[in-house]
Amino acid sequence: MKRIGFIGLGIMGRPMSQNLLKAGYTLTVYNRSKGAAEELASAGAKVAGSPRQVAAESDVVITMVTDTPDVEQVILGAGGVIEAAREGLVVIDMSTISPKVTRAISAKLSATGAQMLDAPVSGGDKGAREGTLTIMVGGPEAAFSDCLPILQAMGKKIVRMGESGAGQLTKLANQILVVGNMIGVCECLVFAKKAGLDQKLVIESLSAGAASSWSLVNLGPKAVDRDFAPGFKVKLLQKDLKLVLSSGDELDLALPSTSAAHQLYNALQAAGSGEEGTQALIKVFEQLAGLR
Ligand code: NAP
Numbered sequence: 001m002k003r004i005g006f007i008g009l010g011i012m013g014r015p016m017s018q019n020l021l022k023a024g025y026t027l028t029v030y031n032r033s034k035g036a037a038e039e040l041a042s043a044g045a046k047v048a049g050s051p052r053q054v055a056a057e058s059d060v061v062i063t064m065v066t067d068t069p070d071v072e073q074v075i076l077g078a079g080g081v082i083e084a085a086r087e088g089l090v091v092i093d094m095s096t097i098s099p100k101v102t103r104a105i106s107a108k109l110s111a112t113g114a115q116m117l118d119a120p121v122s123g124g125d126k127g128a129r130e131g132t133l134t135i136m137v138g139g140p141e142a143a144f145s146d147c148l149p150i151l152q153a154m155g156k157k158i159v160r161m162g163e164s165g166a167g168q169l170t171k172l173a174n175q176i177l178v179v180g181n182m183i184g185v186c187e188c189l190v191f192a193k194k195a196g197l198d199q200k201l202v203i204e205s206l207s208a209g210a211a212s213s214w215s216l217v218n219l220g221p222k223a224v225d226r227d228f229a230p231g232f233k234v235k236l237l238q239k240d241l242k243l244v245l246s247s248g249d250e251l252d253l254a255l256p257s258t259s260a261a262h263q264l265y266n267a268l269q270a271a272g273s274g275e276e277g278t279q280a281l282i283k284v285f286e287q288l289a290g291l292r
Contacts, residue, residue: 001025004150005058007051007074007081008095009036011230012121013064015128016094016154021045023153030054051075055084060150061091067239068097075105087113090143092150094135096120096240099165099172099247106139106164115143118164119151120171122178125231126218132156136174138166172247175240179261181215182278186285188216189223194289199224219279228276235274238265 001024006017009031017040021027027045030053031037037047048054051074055061061081063074071093075081081091091109093102093116106116117139127133133155137144144160151158161170192202203220206212222228241262248255264284273280286292 002059002147002150003028003057005029005048005054005061006040006045007031007054007061007063008065008070009040010064010066011125011232012094012128014039015125016062016064016133017045018043019128019131019154020150025150025153028054028057050079051081052079052083055081055089055091059089060147061089062150063091063093063095065095066236067095068101068243071095071097072101072105076108082109082112082114085109085112085114089114090147091116092119092147093117094119094121096171096175096236096243097168098243099138099168102138102168103165115140116164117143117147118167120167121155122171122174123155124214124218128154134174135159136161136167136170138162138168138170139164168243169247172240172244175237175244176255176258178215178278179237179241179265180257181213182219182281183257183261183264184211185213185215185220185223186282189220189282190285190289190291193286193291215279219277222277223279223282228273228280230275230277232278233274234265234268234276234278234280237278238262238269238274241265 003026004020005028007030021043028048029037029040029045030048030051041047063071102118109116117137119135119137121133121135123133131154134157135151135155137160161167189199192199207217244258267284
């Protein structure tokens with residue numbers, strides 16, 4: 001069984017690494033701030049002092065950190081994975097980051113003999129806890145086949161999309177749907193409220209019909225209950241939308257609903273909700289509707 005290293009024990013990384021332990025893998029973990037690794041240590045993981053040490057003690061290193069510069073830092077920076085990269089090492093980046101930078105990091109790792117897969121995920125903190133994530137993979141086919149059992153310990157639908165960067169591009173396509181759905185959920189719930197309907201009953205009835213979505217079923221009830229605790233933080237969604245819009249620019253592509261969503265989320269961030277979950281968008285729609 002391959003020895004696995006895991007870097008980044010946030011909302012997603014913690015349950016994903018727990019699922020790897022449950023599947024029987026030997027795990028070495030690293031988190032920038034102390035404390036997050038303790039729970040994993042008591043479940044049997046070894047705690048490393050740097051990404052370099054994680055790589056030295058692993059056959060496969062998984063990164064699940066915030067943004068493009070963070071992945072660059074833990075892989076290419078001082079004390080980073082690249083310092084222990086070698087023939088046979090596979091690095092799987094499961095964060096959502098720039099496809100272009102992904103290709104550049106992959107090329108730098110290749111020069112050491114190591115290989116890289118980009119494998120961003122969809123399914124939220126719930127999918128991470130339940131091991132039911134959708135995983136969209138780019139990179140060499142042989143490394144993908146070798147690592148498939150590892151990905152299967154964290155996800156249910158796992159698809160190789162093509163060469164390096166193809167996983168990240170697919171995740172950006174996913175985010176276009178995510179925000180389109182979220183705008184629909186907010187408009188629907190505000191409409192229901194103004195029309196004097198019971199919002200929870202609206203969600204219950206529409207969840208069984210053709211207009212249902214993951215956002216409606218999982219985030220709709222939270223929005224109605226004023227539960228804005230993050231599964232997926234507004235500031236992380238905004239990071240993804242910037243990546244979508246800049247890829248759209250490169251492709252000479254109009255993305256009107258994604259652009260509108262980005263603006264509406266800007267308004268939400270300006271109101272101080274950047275650390276809240278994406279369902280907090282309901283507050284912007286309530287304000288537009290004169291509801292608060
Ligand atoms: P999170 O809870 O904010 O956790 C981020 C993790 O990255 C933390 O462990 C943080 O360490 C670490 N980190 C950030 N910058 C770092 C750096 N420069 N060096 C070392 N460690 C660093 O975020 P999350 O929700 O788990 O999201 C992680 C990734 O998954 C993001 O790319 C996000 O877009 C993607 N994603 C999230 C969801 C979701 O529903 N949450 C769904 C799909 C995809 P500290 O503890 O020290 O801050």
